[in-house]
Amino acid sequence: MFSIIQAAGWPIWPLIACSILALAIIIERFVSLKTSKVAPPKLLEEVLSVTRTSVPAPDVVAQLERNSALGEVLASGLRALNSDPRCTESDLRAAMEGSGRAVAHRLEHYLSALATIASAAPLMGLFGTVVGMIEIFGSQAPGGATGGNPAQLAHGISIALYNTAFGLIIAIPSLIFWRYFRGVVDAYLLTLELSAERLARHLKALRR
16 A cells, blocks of 8 residues: 555645545444434324423423424424413524524535545546656656656656546545435424424424
């Protein structure tokens, strides 16, 4: 591996840094976007069951908020009712929408950085290719003489090929995982929106 890095020259180091950063983001997103941390499957039903007769006490709402991202959104609606039992349905929805926007921002954390790496890695590989071509042309003898420096010629070819390949190796998985996480986040956001809507209707019926 070290011999490949040596053959690829100094332009490979920014690509290596991008690969480490992309791997860290992918691992972090896999951990942060677990279903148990975002939208536990039975949480909404439990909240609806608890609020069937009355709004839970503030300490129960605080515990719900710490449960998950979905719990945070649902807790914001319950907290609005605890602070003002006569709050309108529009105020209730506004409270959950505001919490939902904050949650959505957290769910999308680092995705733009991963997309940037997927876009920039091929360009960085192309930059390495250009550096390799400069090495190749620099290996030619001045004055149009044939021959040149074979070692420098081989080094220039190595820089060009290794950087191009390494840029693609970074960009393709980064793009795949970005699209995957984007789909996961969109699905979670839909779940949060539908759950908040269902809780709002439930609380509206409860106050009748």
